[in-house]
Amino acid sequence: MNSGADRASGELRVALRTGIARLEQCNIPSAPLAAELLLMHVLRRDRAWLYAHPEYELSSEEAGAYSHFVERRRKGVPTQYLTGRQEFWGLEIEVGPGVLIPRPETEHVIEVALERLGRRRAQSLRIADVGTGSGCIAIALARELPHADIVATDTSAVALEYARRNAARHEVSGRIQFFETHLLDSCLELSGRPRRPFDLIVSNPPYVGRKDAVDLPREIREHEPAEALFAGDQGLDIYPALVDEAAQALCPNGILVVEIGYNLAEHARSLLAAPRWSDLMVTRDLAGIERVISAKFAP
Numbered sequence: 001m002n003s004g005a006d007r008a009s010g011e012l013r014v015a016l017r018t019g020i021a022r023l024e025q026c027n028i029p030s031a032p033l034a035a036e037l038l039l040m041h042v043l044r045r046d047r048a049w050l051y052a053h054p055e056y057e058l059s060s061e062e063a064g065a066y067s068h069f070v071e072r073r074r075k076g077v078p079t080q081y082l083t084g085r086q087e088f089w090g091l092e093i094e095v096g097p098g099v100l101i102p103r104p105e106t107e108h109v110i111e112v113a114l115e116r117l118g119r120r121r122a123q124s125l126r127i128a129d130v131g132t133g134s135g136c137i138a139i140a141l142a143r144e145l146p147h148a149d150i151v152a153t154d155t156s157a158v159a160l161e162y163a164r165r166n167a168a169r170h171e172v173s174g175r176i177q178f179f180e181t182h183l184l185d186s187c188l189e190l191s192g193r194p195r196r197p198f199d200l201i202v203s204n205p206p207y208v209g210r211k212d213a214v215d216l217p218r219e220i221r222e223h224e225p226a227e228a229l230f231a232g233d234q235g236l237d238i239y240p241a242l243v244d245e246a247a248q249a250l251c252p253n254g255i256l257v258v259e260i261g262y263n264l265a266e267h268a269r270s271l272l273a274a275p276r277w278s279d280l281m282v283t284r285d286l287a288g289i290e291r292v293i294s295a296k297f298a299p
């Protein structure tokens with residue numbers, strides 16, 4: 001028979017309090033939120049249910065699973081890799097080891113793309129998403145633009161597996177073609193131009209400098225895929241080739257929208273110079289950091 005103390009430790013509110021304390025002992029950021037998300041994941045319940053049932057008794061399996069997840073989070077595994085999901089643009093995106101966790105600031109890529117398309121949004125469009133990762137950008141655009149056909153590329157076979165599953169989950173598989181390739185290589189024909197050029201190219205490429213790796217939080221440095229993060233020593237290795245290939249693949253007046261790293265706006269501006277590019281725009285994120293650069297291809 002359980003002692004009083006054992007029974008108390010099986011109560012949801014106690015489990016939550018203990019989970020938070022264990023995470024805080026290891027300086028895990030946003031410990032209360034992480035503890036809640038892990039408990040919601042174990043119990044397959046939402047936050048409202050958690051707070052409506054503080055006296056719920058966890059079964060020994062549930063308590064064991066929760067303790068295991070808290071322990072892994074203490075060791076630095078990102079919460080999203082434990083729960084297997086991250087919300088992006090209001091969509092639940094499946095993630096796990098081998099694929100970048102979508103970031104809230106990347107939603108600015110979607111906002112800028114939609115804003116720059118303007119009335120063209122209602123037309124049939126051809127779009128490319130370079131470095132699709134989990135597929136979050138391609139899928140959000142496919143949901144927003146029902147007449148768009150999208151090509152999504154990545155060099156990572158693992159990431160593309162997630163992207164394909166996410167596209168199926170959000171019922172846009174029929175309008176997204178995935179290619180395991182470098183940048184837009186599979187889309188550029190031998191002539192150096194795609195058969196049908198793109199109206200819009202979007203990308204959140206790797207842009208962290210290897211020299212800055214030590215400054216990254218442990219969750220990112222030790223768990224997220226290096227090929228999704230780093231672009232050479234300074235973080236500048238992808239942008240020139242990306243802009244060059246975009247210029248070959250966009251139609252006249254086609255739009256390029258690219259996420260940029262902290263302090264990289266000047267470098268990106270220099271690549272998107274007139275007369276090849278026009279209507280250059282830099283958008284700041286909610287923290288005031290220059291986050292997205294966009295321009296019109298004007299051949």
Ligand SMILES: C[S@@+](CC[C@H](N)C(=O)[O-])C[C@H]1O[C@@H](n2cnc3c(N)ncnc32)[C@H](O)[C@@H]1O
Pocket residue numbers: 100101102103106130131132133134135136137153154155156159181182183204205206207227228229
């Ligand atoms: C910063 S992540 C972005 C993932 C996703 N688009 C997002 O916003 O969450 C960059 C992605 O580009 C991929 N990648 C890296 N180098 C690439 C290249 N040369 N060509 C295509 N994809 C590349 C990585 O595998 C990774 O999935």
